[in-house]
Amino acid sequence: VGRILCVVNQKGGVGKTTTAVNLSAALALSGQRALLLDMDPQCNATTSLGCEPTVGHALISNSNLNENIVDTDIEHLSLLPGSRTFHDVDKMASPGDEESQQIRTHLDEVIDEYDFVLIDCPPSVGALTQTALTASTEVLMPIQCEYFAMEGLTQLIQTIKKVIVATDGRLTFGGILLTMYDPTLELTREVDEEVRDFFGDIVFDSVVPRDVSLSEAPSHGQSVFQYAPRSRGAYAYTQLCMEVLQRD
Amino acid sequence: VGRILCVVNQKGGVGKTTTAVNLSAALALSGQRALLLDMDPQCNATTSLGCEPTVGHALISNSNLNENIVDTDIEHLSLLPGSRTFHDVDKMASPGDEESQQIRTHLDEVIDEYDFVLIDCPPSVGALTQTALTASTEVLMPIQCEYFAMEGLTQLIQTIKKVIVATDGRLTFGGILLTMYDPTLELTREVDEEVRDFFGDIVFDSVVPRDVSLSEAPSHGQSVFQYAPRSRGAYAYTQLCMEVLQRD
Numbered sequence: 294v295g296r297i298l299c300v301v302n303q304k305g306g307v308g309k310t311t312t313a314v315n316l317s318a319a320l321a322l323s324g325q326r327a328l329l330l331d332m333d334p335q336c337n338a339t340t341s342l343g344c345e346p347t348v349g350h351a352l353i354s355n356s357n358l359n360e361n362i363v364d365t366d367i368e369h370l371s372l373l374p375g376s377r378t379f380h381d382v383d384k385m386a387s388p389g390d391e392e393s394q395q396i397r398t399h400l401d402e403v404i405d406e407y408d409f410v411l412i413d414c415p416p417s418v419g420a421l422t423q424t425a426l427t428a429s430t431e432v433l434m435p436i437q438c439e440y441f442a443m444e445g446l447t448q449l450i451q452t453i454k455k456v457i458v459a460t461d462g463r464l465t466f467g468g469i470l471l472t473m474y475d476p477t478l479e480l481t482r483e484v485d486e487e488v489r490d491f492f493g494d495i496v497f498d499s500v501v502p503r504d505v506s507l508s509e510a511p512s513h514g515q516s517v518f519q520y521a522p523r524s525r526g527a528y529a530y531t532q533l534c535m536e537v538l539q540r541d
Numbered sequence: 542v543g544r545i546l547c548v549v550n551q552k553g554g555v556g557k558t559t560t561a562v563n564l565s566a567a568l569a570l571s572g573q574r575a576l577l578l579d580m581d582p583q584c585n586a587t588t589s590l591g592c593e594p595t596v597g598h599a600l601i602s603n604s605n606l607n608e609n610i611v612d613t614d615i616e617h618l619s620l621l622p623g624s625r626t627f628h629d630v631d632k633m634a635s636p637g638d639e640e641s642q643q644i645r646t647h648l649d650e651v652i653d654e655y656d657f658v659l660i661d662c663p664p665s666v667g668a669l670t671q672t673a674l675t676a677s678t679e680v681l682m683p684i685q686c687e688y689f690a691m692e693g694l695t696q697l698i699q700t701i702k703k704v705i706v707a708t709d710g711r712l713t714f715g716g717i718l719l720t721m722y723d724p725t726l727e728l729t730r731e732v733d734e735e736v737r738d739f740f741g742d743i744v745f746d747s748v749v750p751r752d753v754s755l756s757e758a759p760s761h762g763q764s765v766f767q768y769a770p771r772s773r774g775a776y777a778y779t780q781l782c783m784e785v786l787q788r789d
Protein backbone atom coordinates (compact mmCIF):
# COMPACT_ATOMS: atom_id res chain seq x y z
CA VAL A 294 0.00 0.00 0.00
CA GLY A 295 1.17 3.51 -0.77
CA ARG A 296 2.28 6.18 1.65
CA ILE A 297 -0.07 9.18 1.87
CA LEU A 298 1.75 12.36 2.99
CA CYS A 299 -0.38 15.28 4.14
CA VAL A 300 1.54 18.57 3.75
CA VAL A 301 0.09 20.89 6.42
CA ASN A 302 0.73 24.05 8.39
CA GLN A 303 -1.93 26.66 9.11
CA LYS A 304 0.72 29.40 8.96
CA GLY A 305 0.57 30.88 5.50
CA GLY A 306 3.40 31.05 2.97
CA VAL A 307 5.75 28.55 4.67
CA GLY A 308 6.40 26.44 1.55
CA LYS A 309 3.62 23.80 1.65
CA THR A 310 2.90 23.97 -2.09
CA THR A 311 6.58 24.32 -3.03
CA THR A 312 7.33 21.19 -0.97
CA ALA A 313 4.33 19.16 -2.22
CA VAL A 314 5.18 19.90 -5.87
CA ASN A 315 8.95 19.44 -5.73
CA LEU A 316 9.02 16.43 -3.41
CA SER A 317 6.42 14.60 -5.51
CA ALA A 318 8.47 15.46 -8.62
CA ALA A 319 11.67 14.17 -6.96
CA LEU A 320 9.93 10.93 -5.93
CA ALA A 321 8.65 10.43 -9.50
CA LEU A 322 12.10 11.13 -10.95
CA SER A 323 13.53 8.50 -8.59
CA GLY A 324 11.13 5.95 -10.10
CA GLN A 325 8.31 6.01 -7.54
CA ARG A 326 4.75 6.25 -8.89
CA ALA A 327 3.52 9.51 -7.33
CA LEU A 328 0.14 11.29 -7.20
CA LEU A 329 -0.13 14.95 -6.18
CA LEU A 330 -3.56 15.84 -4.79
CA ASP A 331 -4.46 19.56 -4.66
CA MET A 332 -6.89 20.23 -1.83
CA ASP A 333 -6.22 23.99 -1.60
CA PRO A 334 -8.89 26.23 -3.19
CA GLN A 335 -6.04 28.51 -4.32
CA CYS A 336 -4.99 25.68 -6.69
CA ASN A 337 -1.31 26.69 -6.56
CA ALA A 338 -0.07 23.08 -6.83
CA THR A 339 -2.19 22.58 -9.97
CA THR A 340 -0.92 25.68 -11.78
CA SER A 341 2.66 25.05 -10.61
CA LEU A 342 2.69 22.03 -12.93
CA GLY A 343 1.08 23.92 -15.80
CA CYS A 344 -2.36 22.31 -15.34
CA GLU A 345 -5.86 23.82 -15.06
CA PRO A 346 -8.10 23.78 -11.97
CA THR A 347 -11.43 21.96 -12.42
CA VAL A 348 -14.85 23.52 -11.82
CA GLY A 349 -16.00 21.09 -9.15
CA HIS A 350 -13.51 19.05 -7.17
CA ALA A 351 -13.27 15.39 -8.18
CA LEU A 352 -13.09 14.31 -4.55
CA ILE A 353 -16.66 15.40 -3.93
CA SER A 354 -18.15 14.33 -7.24
CA ASN A 355 -19.60 10.92 -7.93
CA SER A 356 -17.39 10.02 -10.86
CA ASN A 357 -14.44 7.72 -10.47
CA LEU A 358 -11.27 9.50 -9.40
CA ASN A 359 -9.30 7.91 -12.25
CA GLU A 360 -11.35 9.89 -14.77
CA ASN A 361 -10.13 13.13 -13.26
CA ILE A 362 -6.46 12.33 -12.65
CA VAL A 363 -4.19 13.91 -15.29
CA ASP A 364 -0.62 13.27 -16.39
CA THR A 365 2.08 15.88 -15.91
CA ASP A 366 5.24 16.56 -17.94
CA ILE A 367 7.08 14.40 -15.40
CA GLU A 368 6.99 10.64 -15.98
CA HIS A 369 5.43 8.72 -13.05
CA LEU A 370 3.88 11.92 -11.63
CA SER A 371 0.08 12.28 -11.85
CA LEU A 372 -2.07 15.12 -10.54
CA LEU A 373 -5.60 15.40 -9.21
CA PRO A 374 -6.30 19.08 -9.93
CA GLY A 375 -7.74 21.46 -7.35
CA SER A 376 -10.93 23.49 -7.65
CA ARG A 377 -11.44 27.13 -6.74
CA THR A 378 -14.94 26.31 -5.50
CA PHE A 379 -13.54 23.75 -3.09
CA HIS A 380 -13.70 26.15 -0.14
CA ASP A 381 -17.43 25.41 -0.05
CA VAL A 382 -16.43 21.99 1.21
CA ASP A 383 -14.66 23.66 4.10
CA LYS A 384 -17.97 25.03 5.31
CA MET A 385 -19.95 21.87 4.64
CA ALA A 386 -17.63 19.19 5.80
CA SER A 387 -16.73 18.29 9.29
CA PRO A 388 -14.10 15.61 9.65
CA GLY A 389 -16.50 12.94 10.84
CA ASP A 390 -19.31 13.29 8.34
CA GLU A 391 -20.38 11.86 5.04
CA GLU A 392 -18.33 14.29 2.92
CA SER A 393 -15.02 13.21 4.31
CA GLN A 394 -16.12 9.57 4.17
CA GLN A 395 -16.71 10.06 0.44
CA ILE A 396 -13.22 11.53 0.07
CA ARG A 397 -11.68 8.55 1.85
CA THR A 398 -13.63 6.10 -0.33
CA HIS A 399 -12.43 7.93 -3.42
CA LEU A 400 -8.83 7.81 -2.25
CA ASP A 401 -9.08 4.12 -1.48
CA GLU A 402 -10.03 3.51 -5.13
CA VAL A 403 -6.65 4.69 -6.41
CA ILE A 404 -4.21 4.29 -3.57
CA ASP A 405 -2.88 0.89 -4.66
CA GLU A 406 -1.76 2.28 -8.00
CA TYR A 407 0.70 4.74 -6.39
CA ASP A 408 3.70 4.37 -4.13
CA PHE A 409 3.23 7.93 -2.83
CA VAL A 410 0.31 10.34 -2.62
CA LEU A 411 1.07 13.92 -1.50
CA ILE A 412 -1.80 16.18 -0.43
CA ASP A 413 -1.32 19.99 -0.57
CA CYS A 414 -3.50 21.72 2.04
CA PRO A 415 -4.72 25.30 2.49
CA PRO A 416 -3.32 27.47 5.34
CA SER A 417 -5.88 26.54 8.00
CA VAL A 418 -6.84 23.91 10.58
CA GLY A 419 -10.39 23.78 9.21
CA ALA A 420 -12.47 20.94 7.86
CA LEU A 421 -10.55 20.55 4.57
CA THR A 422 -7.26 20.05 6.39
CA GLN A 423 -8.77 17.70 8.95
CA THR A 424 -10.37 15.63 6.21
CA ALA A 425 -7.02 15.42 4.43
CA LEU A 426 -5.31 14.35 7.66
CA THR A 427 -7.91 11.64 8.22
CA ALA A 428 -7.19 10.20 4.78
CA SER A 429 -3.39 10.22 5.22
CA THR A 430 -0.77 7.87 6.67
CA GLU A 431 1.78 10.55 7.60
CA VAL A 432 2.07 14.28 8.30
CA LEU A 433 4.79 16.33 6.57
CA MET A 434 5.01 19.79 8.13
CA PRO A 435 7.10 22.56 6.52
CA ILE A 436 8.21 25.18 9.05
CA GLN A 437 9.57 28.51 7.85
CA CYS A 438 12.63 29.80 9.73
CA GLU A 439 10.82 32.90 11.00
CA TYR A 440 9.57 34.12 14.37
CA PHE A 441 5.91 33.25 13.78
CA ALA A 442 6.90 29.65 12.95
CA MET A 443 6.45 28.33 16.46
CA GLU A 444 3.44 30.47 17.32
CA GLY A 445 0.43 28.53 16.09
CA LEU A 446 2.05 25.09 16.16
CA THR A 447 0.37 23.99 19.39
CA GLN A 448 -3.09 24.28 17.82
CA LEU A 449 -1.99 22.30 14.78
CA ILE A 450 -0.33 19.59 16.85
CA GLN A 451 -3.49 19.20 18.93
CA THR A 452 -5.53 18.77 15.75
CA ILE A 453 -3.05 16.19 14.43
CA LYS A 454 -3.07 14.28 17.72
CA LYS A 455 -6.88 14.22 17.61
CA VAL A 456 -6.78 12.67 14.13
CA ILE A 457 -4.06 10.16 15.13
CA VAL A 458 -6.34 8.93 17.91
CA ALA A 459 -9.45 8.94 15.69
CA THR A 460 -7.70 6.84 13.03
CA ASP A 461 -6.27 4.34 15.56
CA GLY A 462 -2.71 5.30 14.76
CA ARG A 463 -3.02 4.98 10.96
CA LEU A 464 -1.76 8.58 10.79
CA THR A 465 1.82 9.05 12.04
CA PHE A 466 3.95 12.15 12.36
CA GLY A 467 6.16 11.71 9.25
CA GLY A 468 8.49 14.65 9.46
CA ILE A 469 9.23 18.34 9.86
CA LEU A 470 11.07 20.28 7.15
CA LEU A 471 12.81 23.60 7.77
CA THR A 472 12.24 25.94 4.81
CA MET A 473 13.63 29.32 3.63
CA TYR A 474 16.72 28.41 5.63
CA ASP A 475 19.42 31.10 5.70
CA PRO A 476 22.27 30.09 8.06
CA THR A 477 23.66 33.68 8.11
CA LEU A 478 20.51 34.89 9.90
CA GLU A 479 20.27 34.62 13.67
CA LEU A 480 16.53 34.05 13.39
CA THR A 481 17.16 30.92 11.29
CA ARG A 482 19.63 29.54 13.87
CA GLU A 483 17.14 30.23 16.69
CA VAL A 484 14.22 28.49 14.95
CA ASP A 485 16.48 25.57 13.95
CA GLU A 486 17.60 25.03 17.54
CA GLU A 487 14.11 25.43 19.00
CA VAL A 488 12.47 23.06 16.50
CA ARG A 489 15.14 20.35 16.87
CA ASP A 490 15.02 20.64 20.69
CA PHE A 491 11.24 20.31 20.68
CA PHE A 492 10.71 17.67 17.97
CA GLY A 493 13.98 15.70 17.96
CA ASP A 494 14.50 13.05 15.25
CA ILE A 495 11.36 13.71 13.26
CA VAL A 496 12.98 16.88 11.94
CA PHE A 497 14.64 16.12 8.59
CA ASP A 498 18.38 16.68 8.32
CA SER A 499 17.74 18.24 4.89
CA VAL A 500 16.79 21.91 4.94
CA VAL A 501 15.54 24.04 2.02
CA PRO A 502 17.50 27.27 1.53
CA ARG A 503 15.91 30.44 0.18
CA ASP A 504 16.41 30.12 -3.61
CA VAL A 505 14.73 32.30 -6.22
CA SER A 506 14.59 29.34 -8.66
CA LEU A 507 11.94 27.79 -6.39
CA SER A 508 9.69 30.83 -6.74
CA GLU A 509 10.35 31.25 -10.46
CA ALA A 510 9.72 27.62 -11.51
CA PRO A 511 5.89 27.76 -10.99
CA SER A 512 5.57 30.67 -13.46
CA HIS A 513 6.92 28.29 -16.11
CA GLY A 514 4.59 25.47 -15.08
CA GLN A 515 7.60 23.39 -14.07
CA SER A 516 9.07 21.73 -11.01
CA VAL A 517 12.48 23.05 -9.96
CA PHE A 518 14.10 19.94 -11.52
CA GLN A 519 13.00 20.93 -15.03
CA TYR A 520 13.44 24.69 -14.56
CA ALA A 521 16.81 24.84 -12.73
CA PRO A 522 18.17 21.31 -12.18
CA ARG A 523 21.55 22.48 -10.79
CA SER A 524 20.06 24.99 -8.34
CA ARG A 525 20.33 24.80 -4.55
CA GLY A 526 16.55 24.33 -4.43
CA ALA A 527 16.74 21.26 -6.68
CA TYR A 528 19.58 19.82 -4.59
CA ALA A 529 17.65 20.38 -1.34
CA TYR A 530 14.51 18.59 -2.57
CA THR A 531 16.63 15.72 -3.89
CA GLN A 532 18.19 15.31 -0.44
CA LEU A 533 14.74 15.43 1.15
CA CYS A 534 13.50 12.78 -1.26
CA MET A 535 16.35 10.43 -0.24
CA GLU A 536 15.53 10.95 3.43
CA VAL A 537 11.81 10.32 2.88
CA LEU A 538 12.60 7.08 1.05
CA GLN A 539 14.94 5.97 3.85
CA ARG A 540 12.29 6.59 6.52
CA ASP A 541 9.89 3.95 5.20
CA VAL B 542 -16.02 58.69 12.30
CA GLY B 543 -12.92 56.61 12.01
CA ARG B 544 -11.60 54.68 9.03
CA ILE B 545 -11.72 50.89 9.41
CA LEU B 546 -9.09 49.15 7.23
CA CYS B 547 -9.48 45.42 6.67
CA VAL B 548 -6.09 43.84 5.82
CA VAL B 549 -6.95 40.78 3.69
CA ASN B 550 -5.53 38.27 1.24
CA GLN B 551 -6.29 34.56 1.32
CA LYS B 552 -2.77 33.80 0.03
CA GLY B 553 -0.67 32.97 3.02
CA GLY B 554 2.50 34.73 4.15
CA VAL B 555 2.12 37.86 1.98
CA GLY B 556 2.70 40.37 4.80
CA LYS B 557 -0.82 40.97 6.20
CA THR B 558 0.25 40.92 9.84
CA THR B 559 3.50 42.81 9.18
CA THR B 560 1.47 45.53 7.41
CA ALA B 561 -1.33 45.69 10.01
CA VAL B 562 1.17 46.02 12.87
CA ASN B 563 3.60 48.48 11.30
CA LEU B 564 1.03 50.68 9.55
CA SER B 565 -1.03 51.02 12.74
CA ALA B 566 2.20 51.86 14.61
CA ALA B 567 3.13 54.48 11.98
CA LEU B 568 -0.35 56.03 12.17
CA ALA B 569 -0.12 56.21 16.00
CA LEU B 570 3.37 57.75 15.83
CA SER B 571 1.98 60.40 13.46
CA GLY B 572 -0.58 61.35 16.11
CA GLN B 573 -3.62 59.39 14.94
CA ARG B 574 -5.51 57.37 17.57
CA ALA B 575 -5.23 53.83 16.24
CA LEU B 576 -6.73 50.46 17.26
CA LEU B 577 -5.31 47.17 15.96
CA LEU B 578 -7.86 44.35 15.98
CA ASP B 579 -6.50 40.79 15.73
CA MET B 580 -9.03 38.49 14.05
CA ASP B 581 -6.56 35.76 13.10
CA PRO B 582 -6.60 32.63 15.32
CA GLN B 583 -2.80 32.51 14.89
CA CYS B 584 -2.66 35.73 16.98
CA ASN B 585 0.51 36.93 15.23
CA ALA B 586 -0.48 40.62 15.45
CA THR B 587 -1.02 40.26 19.22
CA THR B 588 2.35 38.66 19.94
CA SER B 589 4.13 41.03 17.51
CA LEU B 590 3.41 43.80 19.98
CA GLY B 591 4.45 41.74 22.99
CA CYS B 592 0.87 41.09 24.18
CA GLU B 593 -0.93 37.86 25.15
CA PRO B 594 -3.85 36.23 23.26
CA THR B 595 -7.08 35.93 25.25
CA VAL B 596 -8.93 32.68 25.89
CA GLY B 597 -12.21 33.67 24.25
CA HIS B 598 -12.33 36.47 21.72
CA ALA B 599 -13.77 39.73 23.03
CA LEU B 600 -15.72 40.26 19.81
CA ILE B 601 -17.96 37.29 20.55
CA SER B 602 -18.29 37.78 24.28
CA ASN B 603 -20.96 39.86 25.94
CA SER B 604 -18.66 42.20 27.82
CA ASN B 605 -17.96 45.69 26.57
CA LEU B 606 -15.11 45.85 24.07
CA ASN B 607 -13.41 48.62 26.05
CA GLU B 608 -12.79 46.19 28.90
CA ASN B 609 -10.70 44.01 26.61
CA ILE B 610 -8.74 46.64 24.71
CA VAL B 611 -5.14 46.94 25.96
CA ASP B 612 -2.47 49.61 25.61
CA THR B 613 0.76 48.90 23.73
CA ASP B 614 4.22 50.38 24.20
CA ILE B 615 3.35 52.86 21.47
CA GLU B 616 1.43 55.95 22.51
CA HIS B 617 -1.97 56.28 20.74
CA LEU B 618 -1.88 52.60 19.66
CA SER B 619 -4.34 50.23 21.35
CA LEU B 620 -4.85 46.52 20.65
CA LEU B 621 -7.80 44.14 20.84
CA PRO B 622 -5.95 40.82 21.30
CA GLY B 623 -6.73 37.75 19.23
CA SER B 624 -7.80 34.35 20.54
CA ARG B 625 -6.51 30.95 19.45
CA THR B 626 -9.99 29.51 19.87
CA PHE B 627 -11.37 32.08 17.45
CA HIS B 628 -11.36 29.62 14.55
CA ASP B 629 -14.50 28.16 16.07
CA VAL B 630 -16.20 31.35 14.98
CA ASP B 631 -15.16 30.60 11.43
CA LYS B 632 -17.24 27.47 11.49
CA MET B 633 -20.16 29.02 13.34
CA ALA B 634 -20.51 32.36 11.72
CA SER B 635 -21.77 33.11 8.29
CA PRO B 636 -21.53 36.74 7.24
CA GLY B 637 -25.25 37.43 7.52
CA ASP B 638 -26.01 35.89 10.85
CA GLU B 639 -26.23 36.91 14.47
CA GLU B 640 -22.52 36.37 15.22
CA SER B 641 -21.32 38.92 12.74
CA GLN B 642 -24.09 41.29 13.81
CA GLN B 643 -22.71 41.06 17.34
CA ILE B 644 -19.22 41.85 16.06
CA ARG B 645 -20.49 44.92 14.22
CA THR B 646 -22.37 46.13 17.29
CA HIS B 647 -19.23 45.72 19.38
CA LEU B 648 -17.18 47.66 16.86
CA ASP B 649 -19.73 50.45 16.73
CA GLU B 650 -19.26 50.91 20.52
CA VAL B 651 -15.64 52.00 20.15
CA ILE B 652 -15.25 53.30 16.63
CA ASP B 653 -15.72 56.97 17.52
CA GLU B 654 -12.80 56.90 19.91
CA TYR B 655 -10.32 56.04 17.15
CA ASP B 656 -9.26 57.72 13.93
CA PHE B 657 -8.13 54.38 12.49
CA VAL B 658 -9.01 50.74 13.15
CA LEU B 659 -6.90 48.07 11.38
CA ILE B 660 -8.17 44.48 11.27
CA ASP B 661 -5.64 41.65 10.71
CA CYS B 662 -7.32 38.67 8.99
CA PRO B 663 -6.40 34.98 8.61
CA PRO B 664 -5.33 33.61 5.19
CA SER B 665 -8.78 32.61 3.94
CA VAL B 666 -11.99 33.90 2.34
CA GLY B 667 -14.07 32.21 5.02
CA ALA B 668 -16.62 33.56 7.46
CA LEU B 669 -14.10 35.37 9.70
CA THR B 670 -12.73 37.39 6.81
CA GLN B 671 -16.17 38.13 5.40
CA THR B 672 -17.37 39.30 8.80
CA ALA B 673 -14.33 41.57 9.08
CA LEU B 674 -14.99 42.98 5.60
CA THR B 675 -18.62 43.67 6.49
CA ALA B 676 -17.51 45.70 9.51
CA SER B 677 -14.90 47.74 7.57
CA THR B 678 -14.90 50.94 5.51
CA GLU B 679 -11.95 50.04 3.28
CA VAL B 680 -9.94 47.05 2.04
CA LEU B 681 -6.13 47.10 2.25
CA MET B 682 -4.67 44.19 0.28
CA PRO B 683 -0.96 43.30 0.55
CA ILE B 684 0.27 41.42 -2.54
CA GLN B 685 3.59 39.60 -2.44
CA CYS B 686 5.75 40.00 -5.55
CA GLU B 687 5.66 36.29 -6.36
CA TYR B 688 4.07 34.14 -9.06
CA PHE B 689 1.14 32.90 -6.94
CA ALA B 690 0.21 36.52 -6.12
CA MET B 691 -2.27 36.90 -8.94
CA GLU B 692 -3.63 33.36 -8.77
CA GLY B 693 -6.39 33.43 -6.17
CA LEU B 694 -7.14 37.16 -6.48
CA THR B 695 -10.29 36.69 -8.56
CA GLN B 696 -11.98 34.73 -5.79
CA LEU B 697 -11.07 37.36 -3.22
CA ILE B 698 -12.20 40.23 -5.42
CA GLN B 699 -15.54 38.53 -5.98
CA THR B 700 -15.98 38.17 -2.21
CA ILE B 701 -15.07 41.83 -1.69
CA LYS B 702 -17.50 42.95 -4.41
CA LYS B 703 -20.25 40.90 -2.78
CA VAL B 704 -19.63 42.69 0.54
CA ILE B 705 -19.46 46.13 -1.13
CA VAL B 706 -22.92 45.51 -2.56
CA ALA B 707 -24.28 44.07 0.71
CA THR B 708 -23.08 47.11 2.69
CA ASP B 709 -24.47 49.62 0.16
CA GLY B 710 -21.03 50.94 -0.69
CA ARG B 711 -19.89 51.49 2.92
CA LEU B 712 -16.92 49.28 2.08
CA THR B 713 -14.55 50.71 -0.55
CA PHE B 714 -11.41 49.32 -2.11
CA GLY B 715 -8.81 51.33 -0.15
CA GLY B 716 -5.57 50.17 -1.67
CA ILE B 717 -3.12 47.51 -2.78
CA LEU B 718 0.39 47.28 -1.33
CA LEU B 719 3.26 45.46 -3.04
CA THR B 720 5.34 43.59 -0.43
CA MET B 721 8.69 41.76 -0.37
CA TYR B 722 9.62 43.95 -3.31
CA ASP B 723 13.05 43.24 -4.81
CA PRO B 724 13.61 45.34 -7.97
CA THR B 725 16.59 43.17 -9.04
CA LEU B 726 14.25 40.19 -9.55
CA GLU B 727 12.41 39.78 -12.83
CA LEU B 728 9.46 38.20 -10.98
CA THR B 729 9.03 41.40 -8.94
CA ARG B 730 9.02 43.56 -12.09
CA GLU B 731 6.46 41.24 -13.73
CA VAL B 732 4.07 41.28 -10.75
CA ASP B 733 4.50 45.06 -10.35
CA GLU B 734 3.56 45.65 -14.00
CA GLU B 735 0.65 43.20 -13.98
CA VAL B 736 -0.85 44.56 -10.73
CA ARG B 737 -0.57 48.22 -11.79
CA ASP B 738 -2.05 47.43 -15.23
CA PHE B 739 -4.96 45.59 -13.66
CA PHE B 740 -5.73 47.81 -10.65
CA GLY B 741 -4.44 51.26 -11.69
CA ASP B 742 -4.43 54.07 -9.13
CA ILE B 743 -5.54 52.04 -6.13
CA VAL B 744 -2.06 50.51 -6.00
CA PHE B 745 0.07 52.51 -3.53
CA ASP B 746 3.22 54.16 -4.90
CA SER B 747 5.01 52.97 -1.73
CA VAL B 748 6.34 49.42 -1.86
CA VAL B 749 7.79 47.36 1.00
CA PRO B 750 11.22 45.85 0.21
CA ARG B 751 12.37 42.55 1.70
CA ASP B 752 14.08 43.59 4.95
CA VAL B 753 15.14 41.19 7.71
CA SER B 754 14.38 43.87 10.36
CA LEU B 755 10.68 43.37 9.58
CA SER B 756 10.88 39.67 10.42
CA GLU B 757 13.10 40.18 13.47
CA ALA B 758 11.04 42.94 15.13
CA PRO B 759 8.13 40.64 16.19
CA SER B 760 10.50 38.39 18.17
CA HIS B 761 11.25 41.43 20.34
CA GLY B 762 7.55 42.32 20.69
CA GLN B 763 8.17 45.58 18.86
CA SER B 764 7.10 47.37 15.72
CA VAL B 765 9.87 48.05 13.21
CA PHE B 766 9.96 51.70 14.39
CA GLN B 767 11.14 50.72 17.88
CA TYR B 768 13.33 47.82 16.75
CA ALA B 769 15.13 49.33 13.72
CA PRO B 770 13.94 52.92 13.14
CA ARG B 771 16.49 53.64 10.37
CA SER B 772 15.79 50.43 8.42
CA ARG B 773 14.34 50.25 4.90
CA GLY B 774 11.29 48.53 6.37
CA ALA B 775 10.64 51.45 8.74
CA TYR B 776 11.06 53.92 5.89
CA ALA B 777 8.65 51.98 3.66
CA TYR B 778 5.87 51.87 6.28
CA THR B 779 6.36 55.58 6.99
CA GLN B 780 5.87 56.30 3.29
CA LEU B 781 2.78 54.08 3.22
CA CYS B 782 1.37 55.90 6.27
CA MET B 783 1.73 59.27 4.51
CA GLU B 784 -0.05 57.91 1.44
CA VAL B 785 -2.89 56.43 3.51
CA LEU B 786 -3.39 59.79 5.28
CA GLN B 787 -3.43 61.63 1.95
CA ARG B 788 -6.07 59.31 0.51
CA ASP B 789 -8.77 60.28 3.01
Ligand SMILES: Nc1ncnc2c1ncn2[C@@H]1O[C@H](COP(=O)(O)OP(=O)(O)OP(=O)(O)O)[C@@H](O)[C@H]1O
Nearest residue numbers: 305306307308309310311416502503504508553687
Ligand atom coordinates in the same frame (compact mmCIF):
# COMPACT_ATOMS: atom_id res chain seq x y z
N1 LIG C 1 12.89 27.94 -0.39
C1 LIG C 1 12.31 28.95 -1.02
N2 LIG C 1 13.06 29.95 -1.51
C2 LIG C 1 12.47 31.01 -2.13
N3 LIG C 1 11.14 31.16 -2.30
C3 LIG C 1 10.35 30.19 -1.84
C4 LIG C 1 10.87 29.03 -1.18
N4 LIG C 1 9.83 28.23 -0.85
C5 LIG C 1 8.72 28.87 -1.26
N5 LIG C 1 9.02 30.04 -1.87
C6 LIG C 1 8.10 31.06 -2.40
O1 LIG C 1 7.46 31.64 -1.26
C7 LIG C 1 6.07 31.78 -1.48
C8 LIG C 1 5.31 30.92 -0.47
O2 LIG C 1 5.54 29.54 -0.72
P1 LIG C 1 4.30 28.52 -0.93
O3 LIG C 1 3.25 29.16 -1.75
O4 LIG C 1 4.86 27.22 -1.36
O5 LIG C 1 3.83 28.41 0.58
P2 LIG C 1 2.45 27.79 1.10
O6 LIG C 1 2.70 27.39 2.51
O7 LIG C 1 1.99 26.76 0.15
O8 LIG C 1 1.47 29.07 1.06
P3 LIG C 1 -0.13 29.03 1.39
O9 LIG C 1 -0.17 29.09 2.91
O10 LIG C 1 -0.69 30.28 0.74
O11 LIG C 1 -0.66 27.77 0.81
C9 LIG C 1 5.80 31.33 -2.91
O12 LIG C 1 5.77 32.48 -3.73
C10 LIG C 1 7.00 30.45 -3.24
O13 LIG C 1 7.32 30.50 -4.59
Ligand SMILES: Nc1ncnc2c1ncn2[C@@H]1O[C@H](COP(=O)(O)OP(=O)(O)OP(=O)(O)O)[C@@H](O)[C@H]1O
Nearest residue numbers: 305439553554555556557558559664750751752756
Ligand atom coordinates in the same frame (compact mmCIF):
# COMPACT_ATOMS: atom_id res chain seq x y z
N1 LIG D 1 9.01 43.00 3.73
C1 LIG D 1 9.40 41.93 4.42
N2 LIG D 1 10.70 41.58 4.43
C2 LIG D 1 11.11 40.46 5.09
N3 LIG D 1 10.31 39.62 5.76
C3 LIG D 1 9.01 39.92 5.79
C4 LIG D 1 8.47 41.08 5.14
N4 LIG D 1 7.13 41.11 5.36
C5 LIG D 1 6.86 40.03 6.11
N5 LIG D 1 7.97 39.32 6.38
C6 LIG D 1 8.08 38.04 7.10
O1 LIG D 1 7.48 37.05 6.25
C7 LIG D 1 6.64 36.19 7.01
C8 LIG D 1 5.20 36.35 6.51
O2 LIG D 1 4.70 37.62 6.81
P1 LIG D 1 3.32 37.81 7.63
O3 LIG D 1 3.25 36.81 8.72
O4 LIG D 1 3.18 39.24 7.97
O5 LIG D 1 2.30 37.43 6.48
P2 LIG D 1 0.75 37.11 6.65
O6 LIG D 1 0.13 37.40 5.33
O7 LIG D 1 0.23 37.81 7.82
O8 LIG D 1 0.76 35.51 6.92
P3 LIG D 1 -0.55 34.63 7.26
O9 LIG D 1 -1.16 34.35 5.91
O10 LIG D 1 -0.01 33.38 7.91
O11 LIG D 1 -1.41 35.43 8.17
C9 LIG D 1 6.79 36.60 8.47
O12 LIG D 1 7.73 35.75 9.07
C10 LIG D 1 7.29 38.04 8.40
O13 LIG D 1 8.10 38.36 9.48
Ligand SMILES: [Mg+2]
Nearest residue numbers: 309310333337
Ligand atom coordinates in the same frame (compact mmCIF):
# COMPACT_ATOMS: atom_id res chain seq x y z
MG1 LIG E 1 0.09 26.58 -0.75
Ligand SMILES: [Mg+2]
Nearest residue numbers: 557558581585
Ligand atom coordinates in the same frame (compact mmCIF):
# COMPACT_ATOMS: atom_id res chain seq x y z
MG1 LIG F 1 -0.88 37.02 9.45
